[in-house]
Structure formats: structure tokens, C-alpha cells
Amino acid sequence: MIFNEEFETLPREVLESLQLKRLKQIVQKVYHTVGFYRSSYDQANVKPEDIKSLSDLRKLPFTDKQDLRDNYPFGLFAVPMSNVVRLHASSGTTGRSTVVGYTKRDIETWSELMARCFAAAGLTKNDILHNAYGYGLFTGGLGAHYGAERLGASVIPMSGGNTKRQIQILQDFGPTAICCTPSYALTLAEAGAEMGIDMRSLKLRVGILGAEPWSEKMREEIESKLNIMALNIYGLSEVMGPGVSMECAECRNGMHVFEDHFIVETIDPDTGEVLPPGETGELVFTTITKEAFPLVRYRTRDISRIVTDPCRCGRTYVRMERVSGRSDDMLIIRGVNVFPSQIEAVLMGIEGLEPHYQLVVDRVETLDTLEIRVEVSENIFSDEIRGLQGLEKRIRKDVKDYLGVTAGVKLCEPKTIQRFEGKAQRVIDKRKI
Amino acid sequence: MKVEQISIFLENRPGALEGVTKVISDAKINIRALSLADTSDFGILRLIVNDVETARKILKEKGYTVKRTEVVAVEVPDRPGGLHSIMQALSDKGINVEYMYAFVERSGQNAIIIFRFEPIDKAIAVLVESGFSVLPGEKVYSM
Numbered sequence: 001m002i003f004n005e006e007f008e009t010l011p012r013e014v015l016e017s018l019q020l021k022r023l024k025q026i027v028q029k030v031y032h033t034v035g036f037y038r039s040s041y042d043q044a045n046v047k048p049e050d051i052k053s054l055s056d057l058r059k060l061p062f063t064d065k066q067d068l069r070d071n072y073p074f075g076l077f078a079v080p081m082s083n084v085v086r087l088h089a090s091s092g093t094t095g096r097s098t099v100v101g102y103t104k105r106d107i108e109t110w111s112e113l114m115a116r117c118f119a120a121a122g123l124t125k126n127d128i129l130h131n132a133y134g135y136g137l138f139t140g141g142l143g144a145h146y147g148a149e150r151l152g153a154s155v156i157p158m159s160g161g162n163t164k165r166q167i168q169i170l171q172d173f174g175p176t177a178i179c180c181t182p183s184y185a186l187t188l189a190e191a192g193a194e195m196g197i198d199m200r201s202l203k204l205r206v207g208i209l210g211a212e213p214w215s216e217k218m219r220e221e222i223e224s225k226l227n228i229m230a231l232n233i234y235g236l237s238e239v240m241g242p243g244v245s246m247e248c249a250e251c252r253n254g255m256h257v258f259e260d261h262f263i264v265e266t267i268d269p270d271t272g273e274v275l276p277p278g279e280t281g282e283l284v285f286t287t288i289t290k291e292a293f294p295l296v297r298y299r300t301r302d303i304s305r306i307v308t309d310p311c312r313c314g315r316t317y318v319r320m321e322r323v324s325g326r327s328d329d330m331l332i333i334r335g336v337n338v339f340p341s342q343i344e345a346v347l348m349g350i351e352g353l354e355p356h357y358q359l360v361v362d363r364v365e366t367l368d369t370l371e372i373r374v375e376v377s378e379n380i381f382s383d384e385i386r387g388l389q390g391l392e393k394r395i396r397k398d399v400k401d402y403l404g405v406t407a408g409v410k411l412c413e414p415k416t417i418q419r420f421e422g423k424a425q426r427v428i429d430k431r432k433i
Numbered sequence: 434m435k436v437e438q439i440s441i442f443l444e445n446r447p448g449a450l451e452g453v454t455k456v457i458s459d460a461k462i463n464i465r466a467l468s469l470a471d472t473s474d475f476g477i478l479r480l481i482v483n484d485v486e487t488a489r490k491i492l493k494e495k496g497y498t499v500k501r502t503e504v505v506a507v508e509v510p511d512r513p514g515g516l517h518s519i520m521q522a523l524s525d526k527g528i529n530v531e532y533m534y535a536f537v538e539r540s541g542q543n544a545i546i547i548f549r550f551e552p553i554d555k556a557i558a559v560l561v562e563s564g565f566s567v568l569p570g571e572k573v574y575s576m
Contacts, residue, residue, distance in 0.1 A: 376442045376475075381498045383440030383477055384531055384549070385470050411475050413444050415496050 003119035003151070004112065007260045008315045015316060019263055020054050022288035027051050027060070030294050033078045036063075036071055037296065057263065057286065057297065058274050064299045068098040068238065077101050079292050089137045090237055090337055100139075100237050101292040107146065109289055113243035113258055114147020120256070120313075121206050121231050122249040123177055125152030130170060130204075132180035132188075133211065133335075134160040139241030140211055140335070144179045147243060153177075160184070167192045174203040181335040182214040182222060182230070186366035189225035200227035206249070208233050210242060211335040212368075213323055232322055238298055239285045245320055254307050254319030261289045264320065265297070266306050269327035280305045282327045283320065301328045329427060331361055333368045336405045340426045343372065343407075346398045350391075352379035358417045362430040370407040372399065375414050434557050435503040436547070436570045437485045441478045442498040445471060453478060453497065460491045465576055466547060468534035479534070481506075481547065483574050505548045505557055506573045508566040511537065516546065522563040528556050539576065 002008050010018065027048045030037040041047065044061045051057065068076065077084065084101040102110065123129070129148045133140030141159055148155040156175055158166055166188060169175075178185065185207055192199040204226055210233035222230045234255050235242035244262060245255035257264045266281040267274055275281045283300045287293075303325045308318050331338045340359055347353050356375040361368065372395060382388055392409040399407045443449040450469075457464065457480075466481040482488045485501065492499045509515040516535075523530065531549040538545055545568065550556035560567050 376498050378498055378500060381440075381442050381500050383438075383479065383500050383502045385472060385477065388442075388475065388477070389472065411442070411444075413442060413449075413496075414498055416444070 111146040111150040115150040117246035130175035143241040
């Protein structure tokens with residue numbers, strides 16, 4: 001089902017001329033309203049007037065996560081705060097998270113995009129959606145919520161956690177669709193089975209899953225355990241939140257990028273060179289309709305591939321393959337984005353801790369686990385058990401408070417964390433997704 | 434009246450203790466008393482040895498995290514109720530024991546209890562006032 005037939009099936013040449021018109025406007029706007037873009041374009045010796053075709057986009061410099069941090073919290077907003085009606089933020093220690101803002105129209109756009117996603121998943125106003133994305137600063141919960149309301153479906157604003165209660169609601173309210181991370185879908189399936197509930201006989205028929213990397217194998221597992229169709233959704237808070245691209249229920253073969261609102265490019269992450277469609281590289285997005293927080297050529301660090309073949313569903317958008325990895329060291333733990341540098345910042349905030357640490361990421365059953373290994377130096381060594389346990393507790397609490405992720409802590413003997421050429425290997429990712 | 438103890442941080446894994454005993458053995462250091470406190474992940478090995486400074490230095494050189502701690506050694510008659518009389522004296526004065534361990538003297542007449550108190554000086558005063566025999570470090574190191 002197609003929510004916005006007119007825009008989602010525009011002939012390519014009409015879509016591209018719409019993109020060009022919107023791109024020109026957004027480049028003018030950021031150049032004249034956001035200091036960062038003006039100085040960045042002046043430095044690159046490029047003017048908004050130089051954008052005469054879509055391929056001229058590559059003349060503009062990239063924007064990356066560091067630029068967002070440097071302009072924390074509101075430095076990249078293109079409208080006065082009086083026009084901003086909503087703020088979201090990624091997890092991060094103070095000053096290092098990224099903050100995004102939305103005008104009233106941005107919220108309307110985002111709601112429509114999410115409504116398009118739900119429609120692509122086959123939902124209508126007759127569906128009941130169990131929304132288990134976290135509500136709060138994270139864009140997942142509210143993004144999905146507004147989209148479902150826009151479609152007219154009934155939303156259960158479940159948010160994350162409290163698995164037993166979630167299973168109760170799934171049984172009692174009989175939702176027909178669920179939104180959550182793929183690993184949480186599996187957690188629900190397994191917890192329900194343990195409680196002796198036949199999770200295959202619930203009314204659920206479709207899952208709109210995303211916010212973390214997953215695989216076709218996980219899809220099969222979720223589909224068989226919950227007896228649903230599992231669909232992949234993509235988004236990131238910087239660009240909008242969930243709803244940047246979505247698989248269609250008809251083909252389930254790549255996520256349609258809503259190109260009337262975003263321009264997607266693939267680049268070589270090392271050289272920054274734009275790659276032709278079909279080649280694997282880092283995704284770069286330009287928002288062409290956002291008002292409060294427009295982004296031009298934002299490097300997502302997500303590795304994927306763009307497919308231009310037409311899709312049977314009738315949408316004329318390009319599709320992106322499922323994200324296969326990252327071009328930086330960002331970890332996604334149970335849907336929360338975490339950089340090793342953020343964990344280091346938290347550890348360094350604890351008096352006496354030395355910068356010898358290692359992060360071990362694994363997936364136990366269906367849940368991601370993060371273990372922080374810290375070497376015990378003389379400064380923090382207490383000869384009483386409770387002293388060391390207090391330290392473990394403090395690290396766990398600080399990581400949870402600042403980064404929103406639950407971690408285990410393992411205290412290690414000095415010099416036991418592997419070092420390569422004097423430099424420690426910071427992250428060991430054992431997950432087989 | 435205080436005894437110096439060394440504490441060593443150990444991970445809970447096979448071979449962790451053996452590493453320490455080898456270092457101590459190679460340095461020809463004699464262990465007088467020991468206790469091992471453990472959790473599922475790590476342990477703290479507490480030792481009273483004949484040569485505290487050498488033991489500390491050599492373990493540190495070998496890369497261990499080592500700490501010197503002051504503890505109190507109290508002589509207890511090796512008979513029923515011996516320990517209880519000490520605990521009662523401490524309890525009456527509201528003194529908290531962080532941890533303790535015991536060993537028996539070579540002659541077999543007395544047991545020695547090693548206590549870790551906070552604050553240590555007040556605890557020593559209470560024990561001495563109550564008539565218990567608090568042993569000086571030198572005596573314990575050379576037992």
C-alpha cells in the first residue's frame with residue numbers, strides 16, 4: 001500500500017527536478033542562516049549559485065558528526081528557537097551528544113514519512129501498533145508514534161523495557177503490528193515462550209524493525225518465532241529519525257529512500273569520492289525539506305549499497321541495502337549508539353582510573369552485551385572486596401547515566417589488556433549477526 | 434602494635450595464584466599467614482610475610498597491583514570461647530571488623546587472629562584496655 005501515491009511514484013525525471021529545486025533552496029538557506037555552512041563553503045570556494053544540477057552537489061564539503069558536536073547544542077539550527085517545537089538528542093556525555101530540532105512542519109513531514117513506512121508495511125487505520133521503541137530523547141518512540149497516528153492506526157505507546165508487561169499487553173490488546181529493535185523482537189519471542197505463551201498465535205502479523213544492524217538470518221528467526229512478517233526500517237536522528245528509508249511488504253528487497261525529502265549518495269569512506277550506484281560505500285544524506293536542522297552531505301558512516309532498479313511495488317525511489325557495517329568505530333548496543341571515546345570519557349571522569357580499558361561486545365542469546373574491562377592500578381585498588389565492588393558499581397552507573405547503555409564491568413590485572421604496538425585494542429566485537 | 438600486610442589484586446582464573454606464589458618463592462620469602470577473599474570475577478590475596486618491603490617491591494616489579502595495609506594481630510588462647518571474648522569487647526565499643534583471618538602459632542598454644550579495622554588506633558586501644566595481647570609486627574613476621 002502506498003500512503004502518498006503522488007510523491008512516492010513520481011516519474012524519475014520529475015522527482016529529480018523536484019530534488020534539484022529543493023536542493024538549491026536548502027543550500028541557499030544554510031549558507032545564509034548557519035555560520036558553519038557559510039564558513040565551510042567560503043573555505044571550499046563554492047557558492048550556492050554553483051549548484052546547477054544534482055551532480056553539482058559533490059562540489060559541497062561534507063558535514064560529519066564532529067561538526068555537530070562542535071556546534072553543540074543548537075549551533076546548526078537554521079531557524080530561531082521560537083520556531084522549534086521539538087528537540088531530540090543522541091546519547092552522549094555532556095557536550096558530545098548531537099542535538100536535533102524540528103519545526104512544526106518538520107514534525108508533519110516526519111509523521112508523513114513514518115506513515116509512509118507503516119503503509120509500506122501494509123498497515124492501515126484498522127491496525128493496532130505496539131510501539132516498543134524508547135520514548136524520550138531517542139527519536140524512535142515519538143517518531144513511530146506520530147507516524148502511526150498520522151496513518152490513523154491505534155498506537156500503544158509501550159516504550160522499551162518491562163518485557164513481562166509488554167507480553168501481557170501483546171496478549172490482551174492484540175496489536176497487529178510491532179515496532180522495536182530486531183533483538184528486542186527476539187527477546188519478546190523468547191521471554192514469551194519461557195512464560196509458556198504461544199507467541200506464534202498472537203494477533204501480530206508484521207514487525208517494523210530497525211535502529212541496529214541485523215541480518216537475514218535474524219529476520220528468519222523473528223518471522224518463525226513470532227509468526228510475523230519482519231520488515232527493515234532505516235533512519236538516524238541527525239537526518240530525521242526513523243523513516244528515512246523503508247522496505248516494502250511486496251518485495252522486501254532493499255529500503256526505499258524517500259527521495260522527495262532526502263538525497264542519498266554513496267562515497268568511498270577513505271577518499272570521499274562519490275561512487276556510482278551499485279557500489280558499496282558510506283551513505284551520505286542531504287535533507288532537502290527540513291527547516292530547523294537541515295543537513296547537507298552528512299556522512300552517516302553507515303556502509304551500504306544503492307540499487308536503482310525499479311521496484312515492483314511502484315515506488316520510483318532508489319533502494320538501499322541493509323546496512324552492513326560502519327566506517328568508524330561506533331558501536332550499536334541494543335539500539336543505542338556508543339563510541340568507545342564516550343566510554344573513555346566516562347572512565348576518565350572517575351578518579352584514579354587509568355586509560356587502560358577494553359570493550360567486549362557480544363550477543364548472548366538475543367541481547368547485545370557490553371563488558372568494560374578495566375585494569376586495576378594501585379590508585380584504585382582497595383584491599384576490601386566492597387571497595388572494588390563499589391568501583392564496579394560506580395562505572396556501571398556512570399556509563400548508564402551518561403550513555404544510556406547497560407554494561408558489565410570486569411576488573412583486570414595490570415597489563416593484561418592486549419596492546420598492539422603499544423596501543424590497546426579497544427574494542428572486541430564478538431557478535432555474529 | 435600494627436602489622437603490615439600486603440594485598441594483591443588477582444583475576445579469578447586458573448594460574449593467577451600460582452603466578453604470585455612463584456614470585457614469592459623465587460625471592461625466598463616466607464609466608465606467615467594468608468587469606469584469599471574472592472568474588473566471581475576477582476580475588477584479593479592478603480599475605481603476611483617475613484620481609485614485607487622486598488615482597489612488595491618484587492611483586493610490583495612483576496606487574497602486580499599491590500597495596501600495603503595495616504592490620505592488627507591478636508593472640509587468643511586456643512580454647513572454646515577464646516575468640517568470642519575478643520568479639521564481645523569490640524562489639525561493646527562499637528568497633529567494626531572489615532575482615533579477619535586466623536592461624537595457629539607454631540607451639541600450638543595460641544591462635545593468632547589478624548583483624549582489619551577502621552579506625553585501627555581506636556580498636557588497638559580497646560583491645561589493650563580489655564587485656565588482650567596485641568602482637569607487634571616484628572614478632573609476627575618472625576613467627
